[in-house]
Amino acid sequence: MRNEWLLLVTTALSFYGVGNIWLVQLSSYRLFRHVGQREFHAYHVAWWHSVWTAIFIPAGLVFIGSVWMLFWRPPGVPSWALWLGFGLQIVLYGLTAVLWGPLMARLSTAEGGLVLPLYRKLMVNHWLRVAIVTAYGILLFWMVTRSAFSSLAR
Numbered sequence: 001m002r003n004e005w006l007l008l009v010t011t012a013l014s015f016y017g018v019g020n021i022w023l024v025q026l027s028s029y030r031l032f033r034h035v036g037q038r039e040f041h042a043y044h045v046a047w048w049h050s051v052w053t054a055i056f057i058p059a060g061l062v063f064i065g066s067v068w069m070l071f072w073r074p075p076g077v078p079s080w081a082l083w084l085g086f087g088l089q090i091v092l093y094g095l096t097a098v099l100w101g102p103l104m105a106r107l108s109t110a111e112g113g114l115v116l117p118l119y120r121k122l123m124v125n126h127w128l129r130v131a132i133v134t135a136y137g138i139l140l141f142w143m144v145t146r147s148a149f150s151s152l153a154r
Contacts, residue, residue, distance in 0.1 A: 067086065
């Protein structure tokens with residue numbers, strides 16, 4: 001029972017993350033270029049601090065869920081799927097540390113304006129992050145389906 005609840009909670013948080021990542025990609029980031037050059041730095045700092053609770057806490061819980069499921073495998077879910085999910089999480093956090101995090105930190109100039117070449121780079125390569133988060137959500141949906149049908153068969 002604990003294993004099924006872990007899967008359901010991790011899936012719900014993952015779906016929340018899928019919604020967040022698409023909103024950020026299709027709306028939040030696109031608004032950056034509409035902020036005035038003198039105001040961008042303050043806007044970016046305020047935006048950055050606003051996402052800590054809304055994005056980072058649920059994302060961290062998804063990561064923890066992906067680890068726990070390696071030990072508490074939900075019924076009907078093959079271990080390869082759990083390892084694939086954990087691998088997606090590792091890739092996501094690894095690329096965030098080496099690519100997206102540093103890129104976000106350099107988006108504003110010393111004068112406070114948006115650095116357009118870095119912004120364009122973010123807008124293009126952030127689609128990979130969107131794909132990873134979405135793929136993990138799809139994988140978890142598949143796991144829930146497998147687990148549910150496995151439970152029905154018992």
